[in-house]
Amino acid sequence: MSTGNILKSLRESACMTQAHLAEKVHVTRQAVSRWENGETTPGPDILVSLSMIFGVSVDALLESPEIRYCECCGMPLETGIMGHDKGGNLDPRYCKWCMDQGEFAYTDLDQMLDFLVTHMPQEGLSADECRSFYRNHLLQLPYWKEKEEMASSQAE
Incomplete structure (x- = not known):
């Protein structure tokens, strides 16, 4: 899935308009439209902001062929099943069943x-x-x- 499609899907899932998202990241609605249509890609600083808004890693926003695996159980990872660290941020190393809020379910x-x-x-x-x-x-x-x-x- 392209970065534009990922952004559009996340935006729509959050029930946001392009204008609302644009306001949150301080760009024009047209910029959001260009991202979603694949004409341009957000810069690094905006990707970080978008990752925080949608609660996903920057990797999840980018079209990446890399497949991640949980470092504890080996399950293939997608953004929706990533664990969270103590601060509530996604931890792309673990699934949510192995790590929740920085605590490991399996220590032995x-x-x-x-x-x-x-x-x-x-x-x-x-x-x-x-x-x-x-x-x-x-x-x-x-x-x-x-x-x-x-x-x-x-x-x-």
Whole structure:
């Protein structure tokens, strides 16, 4: 989806007119129209303002082929399911099920594995095989890698 389509969708979802959005970011209604029609793209300072108005990351506003994954569970991330930090801002590293208001839902690998094996069993695998499958996957993710490294260094 193009930046213009993303902006138009967000604006319409917020029940805003082009004129109302233009007023909020101190531009003309025509500027908003040009963004939405793909004739121009907002500058960096306006992208930051738009991200705050709509509660999305700047990346989410830009046409980006990059697919983000939650660094805790590995789920593909879209703006609507991103977690929030303590300040209530979107944290593009985590999904809302793994992090809410800066607090992690899963702080122990076994806790996460119990959830995954129970709620997302892998067809054809026993519970132990499923647990091993998920363990290998999770330990590749930054959140769990860091936790394992910290635990290893404390054990030494």
